[in-house]
Amino acid sequence: MPSSLQNAPQRPPITLRGLRQAVLACSLLAVCAGALAQGFDEEFDDEEKPWQEIAVQLPPTPQQQNLAEFYLSPNATMKAYVDLNSVSIGTDKVVRYTVLTKTEGGAVNVMYEGMRCETWEKKTYAFGHPDGKWSRSRRDKWQPIRDIGANRIDGALFRDYFCDGKMIADNENLKSIVNRLKTQTRIDPVRR
Template sequence: MRLLPALLLCLPLAAHAAWIDIEHDFSDDKPWSEVAAKLPPYPKDANLLPFNVSSATSNRFFVDADSISVGADQVVRYTVVVKAAGGATNVSYEGIRCETGERRLYAYGHPDGTWSKARNAGWEPIRMRSLLSYRKALYEDHFCPGGITVRDAKQAVNSLRRGAR
């Protein structure tokens, strides 16, 4: 009879050990790998969605709605168009990885509607302290609210249409 109380004391420990194994079975042991990014068609003015970065800049910022995608690798890819007050326009195809707060430049757009792939463009941290960082604004307000990746392009487009929260 003294054996029964000792066994009952061990049951919670055995159950806990089994739970740990179950958690291990469901954990993601595979390292993250990026899927190949495919360049989108060059943006059209009719598809550009404006977004706010900061009152500290006179530049205007847009995302091409048709270019937004959320890959199987959980990278939000998009074309951004920056129109400077002086008339210059910069176009680039980029990605944001919400899980790590990183960004990547894939290609630069040219006025003739062509792309040039970016050289040596790896993943870099988003500058979260800069008031002028459009990537920070996209990360915080539209593509990664609360650090969570948007489900799909439709959710990202809806967020841009609503404006920053």
């Protein structure tokens, strides 16, 4: 017999008692693992819940000093502004804001709106009046965002300031989004 095998430690033979203990230990481990897994499943809520919009409070009337102009297109026939004090991100993942437009002829429109990046939709909650009051929109349904034409207000806000793909820009950092509007720094500055 080679000398390396003679020096190897001797293992005790497997006994029936040892085999029973090993089977019992494995059975206990399986029972414990099953109980832990069952408890985890009961506590973990992986059911997808339907989206629900939060109740909306209308903001104060926009003030001139809080307005930030944003880029629409090279052929825009109006100027568009966001009231920086009105921009918010709700727990329902909706970016809400007041937008004000001024045409070359001097007409002014004020709207309080919400935008859902996840679904590429927007909603107008109310229209502003010259006396500073709001009137609720009669058509407060979610509408697809339009990113066409020279006066592409929805598309500009969606792509350039509020949304990065289907997510709210800057990991939902409101301060960063407001700063981007204030400095007119678009998400993708090359895009027109």
